[in-house]
Amino acid sequence: MCVTVSAVIEEFDLPCAECGHELVRTIVDDLGTDTDVTVADCPNCGSRYYPRGALERL
Numbered sequence: 001m002c003v004t005v006s007a008v009i010e011e012f013d014l015p016c017a018e019c020g021h022e023l024v025r026t027i028v029d030d031l032g033t034d035t036d037v038t039v040a041d042c043p044n045c046g047s048r049y050y051p052r053g054a055l056e057r058l
C-alpha cells in the first residue's frame with residue numbers, strides 16, 4: 001500500500017499532458033469501487049488523470 005501511495009503522489013507532481021498546467025487533486029467515488037479514489041484534475045483545460053492504482057481496479 002505504501003508503494004502505491006508513493007506512485008500516486010509522483011504522478012500528481014507531473015503537469016497536465018494537454019496544456020502543462022499544474023494539476024489539482026480531487027477525491028471521487030464514482031469509479032464503481034468501494035473506496036474513494038484521488039484523481040488529478042487540470043483546472044485549465046478540464047483533463048482528468050487517474051493514478052495507476054485506480055486504473056488497475058477498473
Ligand SMILES: [Zn+2]
Pocket residue numbers: 016017018019020021042043044045046047
Ligand atoms: Zn490541462
